Amino acid sequence: MILVDTHAHLDFTHFDGDREEIIERARNNGVIYIVNVGSDLESSRNSLELAEEYPFIYAAVGVHPHDADKLDDTVLKELEELAVRQKVLAIGEIGLDYYYDNSPRDIQKEAFQNQLKLAEKTGLPFIIHNREADEDILAILKDNYTGNGGIMHCFGSGLKMAWECLELGLYLAFGGVITFKNAEELRGIVKEIPLERILLETDCPYLTPVPFRGRRNEPGYLRYIAEKIAEIRGLHPEELAEITTANAARAYNLPVEVQYQYQKRGSLK
Numbered sequence: 001m002i003l004v005d006t007h008a009h010l011d012f013t014h015f016d017g018d019r020e021e022i023i024e025r026a027r028n029n030g031v032i033y034i035v036n037v038g039s040d041l042e043s044s045r046n047s048l049e050l051a052e053e054y055p056f057i058y059a060a061v062g063v064h065p066h067d068a069d070k071l072d073d074t075v076l077k078e079l080e081e082l083a084v085r086q087k088v089l090a091i092g093e094i095g096l097d098y099y100y101d102n103s104p105r106d107i108q109k110e111a112f113q114n115q116l117k118l119a120e121k122t123g124l125p126f127i128i129h130n131r132e133a134d135e136d137i138l139a140i141l142k143d144n145y146t147g148n149g150g151i152m153h154c155f156g157s158g159l160k161m162a163w164e165c166l167e168l169g170l171y172l173a174f175g176g177v178i179t180f181k182n183a184e185e186l187r188g189i190v191k192e193i194p195l196e197r198i199l200l201e202t203d204c205p206y207l208t209p210v211p212f213r214g215r216r217n218e219p220g221y222l223r224y225i226a227e228k229i230a231e232i233r234g235l236h237p238e239e240l241a242e243i244t245t246a247n248a249a250r251a252y253n254l255p256v257e258v259q260y261q262y263q264k265r266g267s268l269k
């Protein structure tokens with residue numbers, strides 16, 4: 001099985017004791033690329049550092065809505081310097097979180113808009129974190145639409161929102177939640193949306209899929225998410241893996257040879 005973990009946080013301290021083993025285990029479980037996503041300036045720097053150490057790891061840089069109040073002009077300028085580096089594929093994660101409201105909403109919105117502008121300026125796609133903020137996410141996206149594409153990370157809204165995002169050309173990424181017992185609505189959405197817009201992610205160390213729910217998550221568990229989505233779609237897991245890997249290559253403009261390799265293979269065995 002060939003997989004891309006489109007959203008991981010391997011720079012987090014949760015992995016300090018065994019990061020190398022975790023990365024090795026990801027490779028042994030079919031993960032050919034990992035996109036490590038920043039949540040503030042420091043983790044954006046650390047993501048890039050990790051990406052520069054491992055050829056199959058790439059980075060996204062950005063400030064999470066939880067830390068929106070830390071995004072001043074200096075931080076924004078530093079993000080821009082990071083964003084032009086070769087191993088940086090996207091701006092993220094950015095967005096709005098009205099569940100925790102760790103930063104005031106007007107400040108979250110401003111940070112979101114400023115980072116969407118950064119995506120436009122740097123020609124990179126964006127990665128969106130959305131929690132209970134569908135309406136404002138859509139309004140801001142429509143006003144600031146960059147044309148570089150983007151990803152709705154850990155999609156958890158309803159079917160209507162899914163179609164709105166698809167209409168904007170976005171990809172929807174799904175992780176461990178899809179394996180949870182109470183995720184019937186989400187499985188219904190995965191069943192209905194175009195396969196070509198589905199991405200797989202772990203969001204590790206969080207949201208560990210069944211059968212490891214409750215433990216620390218890692219990219220090596222991505223196969224359980226692939227297997228669940230394959231089951232929902234009535235596909236062989238290998239087939240689902242191949243399609244979502246091609247999707248990830250398109251969404252993130254992953255290196256041309258890989259993109260070519262997966263798109264060229266017309267037949268899905």
Ligand code: NI
Pocket residue numbers: 007009037093203
């Ligand atoms: Ni995340």
